Amino acid sequence: MQSEYQHLIDLNDYPVSWWTKLIELGEKIKNDPAKYAHECDGKVMATLFYEPSTRTQMSFQTAMIRLGGEIIGFDNPANSSVSKGETIKDTTKIVSSYADILVIRHPIAGAAKAASLTADCPVINAGDGGHLHPTQTLTDLLTLKIEKKRLSGLTIGMCGDLINGRTVHSLCKALSMFEDNKFVFISTPELKMPAYIKDIIKANGSTFEEVHTIEEVIGKLDVLYMTRIQQERFASVEDYLAQKNTYVLDHRKMQLAKQDMIVMHPLPRVDEITVEVDDDPRAMYFTQAKYGVFARMALILTILSDKKGSETLKGKVYGGVKCDNPKCITNHEEYLPKSFRATGDETLLECEYCDERKLV
């Protein structure tokens, strides 16, 4: 299925050269923001946030305003027609006729892809459930480029809720495309990185190891990417409480780290980094959030200037076959074509919305 607009649903829909050009533009904007102050004069961006957000929503809005554009949208679906039962299809169809670019965050995996099927303007995925968060990854790549001067040859520790953390899923998919990056996953057995992400890392020729404590690996890391335990994605409060407070980065653990290791976090922080770490020059999370505006300015400019269009669905509908993932948008919005990608294995299909695999 072809769309005449350039959407950003998953960074891996684009070649690495596209991301690196975008990161370069982000650096140029950071060094001379005034030069870009009127690039989006007269343009409107809509932000449809079906899920809470501070940084992502406000940094998108700031990015558009700093480019000279205007913003519309909602951050509480209860105040929109969504509360009356409106589908993503209808909301998207209407709002995309008001705006030049649409940014969507939704609690269900594949929602941004669903929006891109009917939108009459480019759609940007600002987080779809526990699935992907490509614009956080652009922010993270820009931060690494500026602060570590490279996107390859890095040993990256990722710690916390690796099963539900969409930021680490997108970041692994992206960083494994660069040479010689090594991943160290630090989590409890319940919160391990999903198998499909580990398969992608292996297929891209990168390596990973899985450990249970920060202390045993922090000394060899170039980057420690901390994440919040995602309370809202747990089946019960008990399950969440059993994981809460497992990992806390503090001054004592930081003493074991290299002098040039940087600490990243997509934020919000709950209690996984103590406030004393904020004063350590290696703490990069507030700077990272600031760079998010430059990354998003670069993205808006790229998406609006590129008129190539994109392929929204590349797979096939297999009569009657449905995705098994209850958190997939195709199980919430019935009209969507249930499209699957073939895998190397004939008995296995991959849902194009949430990437969940299914035996047939």
Ligand code: NCD
């Ligand atoms: C993250 C998200 O929403 O996935 N935050 C963000 O975008 N800055 C991480 C989180 O909520 O824990």
